[in-house]
Amino acid sequence: MASGVRAGSVSVRPDPEPCRAQDLGLFEVVTRDGAARIGRLHTLHGSINTPMLLPVVNPNLRTIEPREMWDRYGVEALITNSYVIWKHDELRGQALADGIHALLDFPGVVVSDSGTFQSYVYGDVEVGAEEIVAFQRDIGVDIGTMLDVFGRPDMSRAELEHSVEETAARAEQSLDTAGDGLLLNGPVQGGLYDDLRAAAGSLMSSASGEHRGFAVHPIGGIVPLMERQRYRALFRILLAARSTIPPDRPIHLFGCGHPLLFPMAIALGADLFDSAAYAIFARDDRLLTPTGTVKLADVREWPAHSAALFGHTPHEVMAMDSDERSTLLAHHNLEVTQAELARCREAIRNGTIWQLAEQRSHSSPQLRDAFLWVLEQLYELADDPVGVTTLNLMASTNPVRSGGEHLSDDVGMRPHILHLHALLSMRWRVPGSWWDGSEEGPVRVVLVEGAAPPWRDSALGAVVSALVEEPRSVVMVSTPLGPIPFSLEDLSPWCHLEGPDDIWMEAYDNDEITEGLEGLGLDGLPLVRIAPSSDSEHEQTTTVRAWLDRCAVVDKLAVLCGVSPIDGCMLTDGMSSRRSRTDRMVNVHSGGEHILSPRLTDGGLTLALDGARRLNALDPNPPTAFDEPIDDEGSDHPGIPRVWLLDDAIPFVGQGRNVMQGYVLGADPHLTCGQPCLVVDGNGGLVAHGIAVTTALEMAHLKKGIAVRVRDGALKDP
8 A cells, every 4th residue: 555645644664574484483682671571573464573562343333433543543464253253144254255454344353252251151152163264364464373272360269270271172182273374372371370370371371283382371360350349369460371381472462452462461471461451441421541531521631641632621522422422432541552562662761661560550559559569579579470570571671771760669679670689699799809909808888978869980099098098998888778888889770870969978887887888798707887988098099999990890790790700800901991081980901802892871891803802711501401401509700691592693693793593502591681791602602792782581482683782793804
C-alpha cells in the first residue's frame, strides 16, 4: 500500500515486509534492563517490537477498525478469537476464502486464541485440539494458539496437574498440525502452584513438532486473579513460570492489558499483553489511565490527556449518544495504553524501568503490596522457582548506569543497586600494598562523612591528609546507600544520587556503619570518622594521588570485571594516566600501552585492545561450551568474562564486526550485560573485545540479534 492520507488526516502506513524464511519465529533481544527487554519477533507479516499490546478485536464488534489501529496508533499486531470465527458460518467461510488479514482488514501480525477462555467461561467448546489449530493455519493466522486446558486458581492441585499434563499431551500434535508457516503459542498453566508453573514451562518449552517448537509462551489462567486485583499472585506466577521458559521465547500475559500493570510486569520479564479493556471499559463509560481506571461521571476535567479527547470536555462527552461516546473513549483508552507501553520501552532504553514500576506501585494498594513482595524475593533469593528467576533478574542487570538515580524509600532494593552491592561485597579487597611501599595489613578505617559528590573535589584533601597521617588506612566515603571505598568514588549510581542537599549531611550511627563495614570484611578495625576537605597541599600529594588512581583501576577491574586484585596490580604495574579538565583519569597506560579508559559518564571501564590482550594472556582458555556442565565452585574473581566464537565468524569479528547470536559456542556464566568481555576462539586466542548485550543463558538459546557489541577486533590488518 502506498503512503498517503486516509479519512481524518491519518497517515497511511506501508504494509509490513515478511521476514526472511530463515528468521521465521525467531526472537531477538535488542536492548535490556535486567529482565525487561526490548525484543523483536519475526513473522510472515513483519516483525513485532516488544513489549507490546495485542488489542483484542471481535470480528463481530469492531469498536475501532483494525486498519485504523495500524495507521493511527501504530499497532503492529492484534489478537482475535479463532473459535468465534470458526463457529460463525459466514465469518468462517470468508476467512477460509480470503484469509484472516482480509477479513479484519489488517496488514500486520494477526494472533489468534483457540477457545480456551470460552471453555473457562462456558464450561466447554465444540472444537477439537487439532481441528482448531488446522483452522488457524488455513486462514493464515501468523501466531495461533493450541487448545490448552484452562487452570483456574481455585482448582485443586489434582485438577491443575491434569490441566498441565493434558495441555502438554496436546503440544506435539498441535505443533505438527501447525505446519511450517503457522507459529504457535504454547500456554503455561499450573494455577497458584510455583512448582506446577515451573514444570509446565519446562514441558511446553521442550515440546517440538516437525518444524519447530512453540514461538511464544502465554501465561494462562490469570484473568480471575486480575479481576480480583490479586497482583501478588499474578507476579508470583510470572516469576515461577519464567524459571524454566528459555529466553528465546517471548512471554505473553494472557488477558493482561491494563496500563497500570505494564511497568511491573515488564520489569519482571513479560513481553506481550492482550486485552479488550480499551473497548469494554469504554462501553461502561470508564477511562484508562497509567495509574488506574476512572468513571466518566466522576470527572470534571480529564485525568489523562489524549488526542482523542482534545477539544472535548467530560460534560460534552457525557452528552453524546452511547455509541459515539464509547467509540471516543475506546480511542482514548487505546491511545493511553500505547503511550504507557512507549514509556516502558523508553525506560528500558535509559535503564529506569524499575523506577517506573516503583512509581506506579503507589497507585494501588494491591499493586504496592505486590511490589513490596517482589522486593522481599530479591532480598531473600530462596531456592525455589521464584528465587531462581529473581536471582537471574538481579544478575542480568547492568550494575552501572549513567544519569541520576532518584532517591526513594525503595532505592536500596533496585536490582542494579543490589547487584552492585553484591559484587562489591564479593569482589572488593583491601589494598595489598600502600602508597608508602609498606605491605602489612590495614590498621584503621577512615570514613569521610558530610561530603557531597563529586568526592574527588569535596573530600580529596581529607583523604590525602588521612593517608599521609597513616598510609595503612582504608578510606571510605559515606553515601545514603552505605559506605563505599573512596577508590570507587566516581562510580554510578553512588555518585549520582539525586535528592535534597541534606542527604549527604546525615551521619550514620556506629551500628549502621559497623554493619556496612562488616559486609566488606572491615569489621574489627578501629574506625575514624572525619569531615571533608578539598585542600590537599602535602609534600606527598602527588604520590598519594597516583596510588589512589591505581587503586581505582584495580578495584573497578575486580568489582566490575571479576579480575583478581593480584592480576589487576600486575596489569597496572608502571601505570600512568592522562587527566581531563575536570581532573579525572581518561586514558590509562602501562608499559607504554593504552590499556583502558575510565568512562566519564558512569565511572565504569572501557578496555583498549592492548588491555584486552593483557587480560587474555592471564588465562588464555575458552569458556566452557554450552552443552557441558559448569563447575559451580567458582572463584570470587573468575577473571574477565569470555565468549567463545564459532570458527566461521572469526574472520569477521576479528576485523571489528559484532558477535551475532547463533555464532556463540560458550560463554562464562558471570558475564554481565553492559560490561566488558573478551571474544576468543576455541584455543582461547583473542579475537575481539566488546560489551555484552545479553547474558550467557540468552547466548545459549538466541539465534538472532547481537550478542556482543565489539569495540575492537584483534585480527585487524596492521
